[in-house]
Amino acid sequence: MDEQSLTAGLTEVADHAPGKPGIPPTWSGGRKNAVGCSLGPSRLWFTLGRGIINEVYYPRVDLPQIRDLGFIVADGAGFWVEVKRLNAYTISQPEPGIPAYTLEHRHSRFTLTLRISPDAQRDVLLIECRLQGDKALRPFVLLAPRLGGTGYDNHAATAHYRGRRVLWAEQGPFGLALAAVDAHQHDAIQEASAGFVGSSDGWQDFNRNGSMRWRYQQAGPGNVALTGGLPRHSVLALGFASSRESAATVALSALPRDFGSPWQQQIDDWRNWHSDCGLRCALDLGLPNALHDELKISAMVLRTHQDQIFTGAMIASLSIPWGETRNKRGGYHLVWPRDLVESAGALLVLGADDKAREILRYLIATQLEDGHWYQNQWLGGKPFWQGTQLDEIAFPVLLAAELAARGALDGIEVGDMVCRALMFIAHNGPATDQDRWEENAGVNTFTLAICIAALVSGADFLDDPDRETALAIADFWNSRIESWTAVYNTALARQHGVNGYYIRTAPPKVIMDEEALSEQLPIKNRLQDPGLSAAEQISTDFLQLVRFGLRRADDPLVTDSVRVIDALLRVETPNGPAWYRYNGDGYGEHRDGSAFDGTGHGRPWPLLTGERGHYELLAGNDPLPYLGAMAAMTGLGGMLPEQVWDSEPVPKHRLYPGRATGSAMPLVWAHAEFIKLAYSRAAGHPVDRIDTVWRRYAGRRPKVDLAVWSPGAPVESMLLGESLCLCLPQPATIRFQIGNTGTTGTLHTTQAGLGMHRTTLPVEGLATGESIHFTIETDEVDGALQGNHRINIVSRALHG
Incomplete structure (x- = not known):
């Protein structure tokens, strides 16, 4: 399919999307509006940024499975706007500290309201989408999978599963599915397409055509995205599991009830947690x-x-x-x-x-x-x-x-x-x-x-x-x-x-x-x-x-x-x-x-x-x-x-x-x-x-009478009047020479605490300016212990 046919203004239907493998993948930005999870058995975490859903994590808190899930509002006649780029939104919670969020995007022609809450019992994120204003407008969902924590080698497709239209994706041991229902519990996803990011994805479709004209049934492997047209009021369920079919099952099982039920459960669960x-x-x-x-x-x-x-x-x-x-x-x-x-x-x-x-x-x-x-x-x-x-x-x-x-x-x-x-x-x-x-x-x-x-x-x-x-x-x-x-x-x-x-x-x-x-x-x-x-x-x-x-x-x-x-x-x-x-x-x-x-x-x-x-x-x-x-x-x-x-x-x-x-x-x-x-x-x-x-x-600088020499702290000076303890990681023999008198001697370490071996050198009577020299002999070669060591005696008055 050539560029001319893609932009001719006619609906294009094909099994495979063009533009494989898509542009190099990225994530959403680091600035999050909010984060959230359920307190139930659900193994799902979500983030919000720029007024839309950003990375969603499953089944661990370190594994993101999508880049983002956002929305376009369009009239089919050339007007369209991606709400995250509109940058005119508010975010609110039922109470501070309860991760159930309402996002409201305002435009002169519409207000798009999104309520977001996880399903406490399933690995599903629920989104209530309501568009008010100009009756000619409709919302469209944009979903960018990143299964397995990467934008490479993902496969995306549109499908009917158990009689319901779903958008789904798969990569390795992970699958996701997006399903939706309207106010009457009817299928809500209308137009649907899968594409490669940067060439045949939904955003490119609107950018080139001013409306959703492409209908590609599958895309992959590569950096893929999914697009679906929605009614003005719908509830979406984004589910995750070990395959796309399993993900579709958990997504669809979360939908046959009013959105207010999981929303209220999220509020109650978190309110009780704060109370505890x-x-x-x-x-x-x-x-x-x-x-x-x-x-x-x-x-x-x-x-x-x-x-x-x-x-x-x-x-x-x-x-x-x-x-x-x-x-x-x-x-x-x-x-x-x-x-x-x-x-x-x-x-x-x-x-x-x-x-x-x-x-x-x-x-x-x-x-x-x-x-x-x-x-x-x-x-x-x-x-x-x-x-x-x-x-x-x-x-x-x-x-x-x-x-x-x-x-x-x-x-x-x-x-x-x-x-x-x-x-x-x-x-x-x-x-x-x-x-x-x-x-x-x-x-x-x-x-x-x-x-x-x-x-x-x-x-x-x-x-x-x-x-x-x-x-x-x-x-x-x-x-x-x-x-x-x-x-x-x-x-x-x-x-x-x-x-x-x-x-x-x-x-x-x-x-x-x-x-x-x-x-x-x-x-x-x-x-x-x-x-x-x-x-x-x-x-x-x-x-x-x-x-x-x-x-x-x-x-x-x-x-x-x-x-x-x-x-x-x-x-x-x-x-x-x-x-x-x-x-x-x-x-x-x-x-x-x-x-x-x-x-x-x-x-x-x-x-x-x-x-x-x-x-x-x-x-x-x-x-x-x-x-x-x-x-x-x-x-x-x-x-x-x-x-x-x-x-x-x-x-x-x-x-x-x-x-x-x-x-x-x-x-x-x-x-x-x-x-x-x-x-x-x-x-x-x-x-x-x-x-x-x-x-x-209690904030006081301690005055100690013991200087501790160790390989990690090979001090080269000690205060007048202090004793000197050599604290070593292994048994050793110490040969030393003391002060101006040149007195020499040999000591052996004894076992101390924390796996250390220690001995105390005889430095009593040394005056300021004098020094003690020693060497350490061990059965093992240790660079920190090799060579001749010297410690000088300094006045306490000079000590910082």
Whole structure:
């Protein structure tokens, strides 16, 4: 069939659509209006964006099966409009936090109203479609399958199944079907066609002909789409199963009842869920109504991101950042131990202890033999990225401690998990291969805070000598935070009138000398690295030290660091303040608004507004303005974005100051932070602060009398009067020479806790300026232990 025949204005009927295989497939954009699922046995999750249905997931929360389902309104005489491009719509819910949605698209000639709810008992999404206005107009549905999570190799067809017209598709072990009925329960799909995207799909038909002229019975394999004409009022059922016939069966079985029945069941089920959570008391939090509404929406977002098959697993976001530019799903449909525990903490304060327990069980099941977790993984535990982030090894220990403190472990045995996790931290810390932003190696204040808190809180689950070793390492690392991560009297400090500040990441070799500080640490996601030294890179990460009680909010170094990040990272948006992750960040749109493509320019994160609100609370200020700023940065449906735009408007890319960029939306972690800040404000302290950590440190810098040398922390200086403990991962013989006297000796390590072997060197009587030299001999070759080591004695007065 040639181009001329396609555009001749006549109806074209054929068995196979032309244009195989279609243009390269993409997903819908990352900015979602809303997300939802049923609380029944249904294994289906849905997203809304630009006023239509976007990705629908089945049978797991990480597996999208369509790109989108949208609508065209046309009169058959040349007038037509695709409602998502009209961009004149509202979205509403029966109550905040109930994922049953009404979308209303308005045009001078019509109003198209869509009500959307899942079927609680089936893997079916129901859509009530009602068109009002000009009687010459009708709606047409556009459906883009992405079965198996890809736009390649899909097969689409129009068919009659059991006497009903359906649109269906199939790829591998998955099938979908779209059926519809009118107000009288009659077949509602009238005209129908299958085509290849970009050449013979329904949108191209309207674009070329001004009406639906093509009738192709099947298309595939390739990037396919389906189109169907509808009456002015209909109910559509989009079903999923293991074949197209099975999908048609579940879709048709959902239709023989009034739409109001599943709609009301969705409302009742979610209303009861909120009631069972602590939100029934949320009015006691003293929040304005708008923030209380956002609290319920945030609770719903967390619950919606939980999987039905792998109980306890949650993904980072039901969105694909900048999805309209790519076919890959990206890293947000994965389980991240950090995001998972941050979400569990929010579920705990909501009163959903059972869900937090399931998260802990999932984490115990997916812990690796050596004690760590993968950087991220698919729901079933298969790794995706395999970097090592020490905070992600520490976070599950904190969850166990939080549940234990609430008396909510419910018989879960956590001792083995905790011991193996802390052993990994002790053997590999304090430097991490990656910080919490998946990037730099080195010593990071956020990671340190989480690890120290895990060592202290996890010690309660251990017996000596494991417990003693965990606490000794925690105290030592806490005492050295400033030595490892703070700088003083730099050009940046003088520029901002401060004595010093915490840096983003110290080089992996934890020696803060001039050479190390001038070393340029790479900044990822940049087309051209700005070439910042370690001393010039700053972040908001140090605020976690205050949040967990390792430092006071009014500590001079903390307040100086706050001054620096406010000067370099804070952005005043029309909706309130937000902060960049760090200076030089490249994860975000390019300056012209084009999508992130591996490089870009980082944008402010509402999540960090919440973290700053926690700091302000501890500084004695009301964090309500920070809650208000976060809520103001949400979209029409209350979803919190990962990032907001910080430059002049770019309408071409739908970018406006203080509003969502094309990054992930919603970001589950951001909603968890909003919930925790709301409850922290009422409690007067961070609700995720670990009591055992607070009681041990209470914001005070600990003064310890024991320096701990380990392969992960090969300290080159110790304070006058401290004892020196060598803590090694294997048995060893130590040969040493002490001070100016040149006294030599030999010691053998003894077994200590957490799989470590230790000995204490005789450094009593050494004066400032003297040193101790030692070598380590082991049965195994270990590069970190080889060579001659030297530790200098320094004055306590010089210690930062």
